[in-house]
Amino acid sequence: MAEPVTASKSSNRNSTLIRYFCSKYQGINGEYFLSNLNTTLSSLRHQLLVSGVTRYATARTLLNGESVWGLASCRGYLSTANCVACFDYAVAQLKVCGLGNGAHAFYNGCEVRYGNNNFYDDYTKQAGIVMCGNTTSPQAADFRKATDSLLSDLRTAAPKTSNFYAASLRRISNGNGTVYAIAQCNLNLSQIICEDCLDSRYTSLGACIPGTTGRAVDIGCFMRYSRTPFFRQNQTTDITRLLGDGDSGKKGSVIGGVVGGVCFLLLLLAFFLWRLRSESTSGCKRDKSTGLTELLQDPARFSYDDLRVATNNFSDLHKLGGGVFGEVYKGTLKDGDTIAIKKTNMNSAGGKMHIDDELKITFNVHHRHIIRLLGYCRKGPLLFLVYEYMENGSLHQFLYGDKSRNLSWRQRFEIIFGTARGLAYLHEQYHVTIIHRNLKTTNILIDNELQPKIADFGLIRLLPEDKTHLSTRLAGSLDSVYAAPEYAIHGQVSEKVDTYSFGIVVLEVISGKRCKEVKDDDLVIPSLLNHAWDLYESGTHLNLMDDRLDPNEYSVEDAKKIIEIALMCTQSRVNERPAMSDIVALLSEKSLYEMPPVRSTFHEYNTEIQNDTY
Known part of the structure; x- marks a missing residue:
């Protein structure tokens, strides 16, 4: 290891540089690497801004074959503003690494790392970087005892917390001051590895005592102590409960x-x-979420007789289809308006007491790319949801069914882009976060202008709790091919569940092939997703494009970018999938029509410091 590079003193003490490293390897495509690096860093910064109490973020961008993994971690006592400020300092410092395919910066308050390989599970068990203060405590024995005891307790407690972080203080015996200390691991590590990493940091800090300050940092974890407070007393962790013996x-x-x-x-x-x-x-009483809906407009109520007449007593001739949420019928009201009616038996589903609130939330969703709920009707255990009618049917019918037609590149892109915008609205722009959980080509409807409209959103909110994820009973109905692995296997729900499903839909739209089965040169390949990844890893992912598309309609760069966005969405790690708002931003870029020079914010910083290499 070279000597640490120390930055000049800053007004922000958390942004004091400890050390940074640049990779020596330069064999990368500079334009694409910098573009992906910029996207990764932007995603990290956005996550730190909105992450709440967890100052940790990971991101990966793989467009154009130049993957960039990124990680940012701030000390648990930092505010959001100070965390982001420290991140900005780190990005500015790492600018000197240029086109090296990796870099890592350690600061008092944060660390930032990026590289073109997956390093999330990395940690060092060696002594690592140790920074000891020059001042020795006048009460050496008492100070050593208090500090060693505190650090030992923190290395035990931190791995047992939910965010792998603990901060505490300890009075020096005889009333001779206080020692402040923290211990922290990266959240991608396991608890056992976190313990192992902190054991190394604890051992290395022993060389600093009785010096009044000490920092031990390297890949994976960080420990620091000081006789001077560097976090507030109300920011301490209750570690007593984490230290008990058998x-x-x-x-x-x-x-x-x-x-x-x-x-x-x-x-x-x-x-x-x-x-x-x-x-x-x-x-029925409403649950505690009632307050969220008090200012919303109530959905219209239709009479059962009107719906029965509109569908000729729900005749099979009017039936459009069905699924886990019930049967769908086409109906014509007395005034001539055509509607779609979804019939659901809420008794068999168990029902929910807050169904009125859920219907009100769904009714007040207004977006160009989301199907409109017009109203509802109840009759006994039956719930009828009345929607606007889409004559063109679903995207599934356009791609494979009775309405199958050869969509142009522009039409396919508009369907992809519109679906992304609709999901981003449900996730981040509506006043209540709505996660679809069952996005697929059959519930993306197509209007007369060949624009997509997301259907069946919010319906899972109406099902009982034991049916709100892919249980054995529902696996055949909620299509597991589109389902994110964490949802299909464990029932874990987040917005990234929809991101995964969106990625599968995109692969279907651009390839014209079903996600369940792919035929390629008379060979049957079981999964479109696996096929797409295989092509990408061999650098031939352009072969995924639908043969019916005119190659003159699109550029090779645009086609590859859409495929790579889809693959980004289907990564197995939840935190590596982009948010739908980030996908909308990527799809909104002018580069999908033109390929202008990329201006990376990574090169907008201008600092002059020396760098170490490894």
């Missing part, structure tokens, strides 16, 4: 069991009292 743990379990049993009995009593009260009233 006996105390058993005692805690017994106490917890007793307390838990009492609480359970109280909850049962409260439940029965609530049931008695609710049975004495005429309607």
Whole structure:
């Protein structure tokens, strides 16, 4: 290791540079690498701005074959503003690495790393970088005892916290001051590796004591102590509960069991009292989310007789299709308006007490690329949802069904772009986050202008809790081919579930092939996604394009970019998938029509410092 590079003093003490490294390897395509680096850094910065209490972000961009992984981590005591400021300092410093395919900067308050390989599980077990202060405590023995005890406790406690971070302080015996310290691991590490990494940092800091300050940092984790406070006392972690031995743990379990049993009995009593009260009233009570809907417009109510007449008593001749959410019928109202009616048996589904609120939330969604809910009707256990009618049917029918036609490149791009905008609205622009969970070509409808409209959004919110993810009973209905692995296997839900499904849809749109089965040169390939990844890894992903497309309609760069965006969406790690708003930004770039020179914000910084290499 070379000597650490120390930056000049800054007004922001958290942005003091400890050390940075640049990769020596330069064998990359500069234009594409810088473009992807800029996208990755922008994503990291955006995540730090909106991440709340977790100052940690990862991102990956793989456009044009030059993958860039990125990681940013701030110390847990930093505010959002200081975290982002530290990140900006790090990006500015790493500008000197130029076209090296990796770089890493360590600061007091943060670290930033990028590279063209997946380094998220990396950590160092060696001593790493150790920075000791020049001042020795006058009470050397007492200071050593307090500091060593505090650091030892933190290395034990931090891996047991949800964010792998702990901060605490300890009084030096005889009232001779206080020691402040933190321990932190990157969230991509396992708990065992975090413990191993912090053990190394703890051991290396022993060489600093009785010096009044010490920092030990390297890939994976960080520890720091000081006699001077560098975080507020109200930012400490309660580590006492994380340090108990086996006996105390058993005692805690017994106490917890007793307390838990009492609480359970109280909850049962409260439940029965609530049931008695609710049975004495005429309607169902709304849940705590009612306040979110008080200012929303109530959906229109249709009479059952009007819907029955509109569909000729729900005749099979009017039936458009069906699925897990019920059957869909085409209807014509007395005034001549054509509607689509979804018939759902809420009794068999168990129903939800807050269905009125959910319908109100769904009814007030207004977007160019989202199907419009016109109203509803209830009759006994049946719920009828009335939607605007799309004569052209679904995207699935356009690609493979009875309405199949050869869509042009421009038409396909508009369908992809419109779907992305609709999902971004549901995720981030509507006042309540709505996650579709079942996006696929059959519930993307096409209007008369060949624009997409997302259907069936929000319907899973109406199902009972035991049916809101891909259970065994629903796996055949909620198409597992489109489902993100964390949702299909564990039922874990986030906006990135829709991002994954969107990626599968994009692959279908540009290839004209079904996601379940691909035929290529008379060979049957089981998965379109696997086929696309194989082509990408061999550098031949342009072969995924639909043979019916006129190559003169699109540029090779545009086609590759769309494929790579789709693959970004289908990455197995949830945090490596972009948000739908980021996808909209990528699709909005002029480069999809022209390929202008890329101006990377990574090169907008101008600092003059020396660099180490590794």
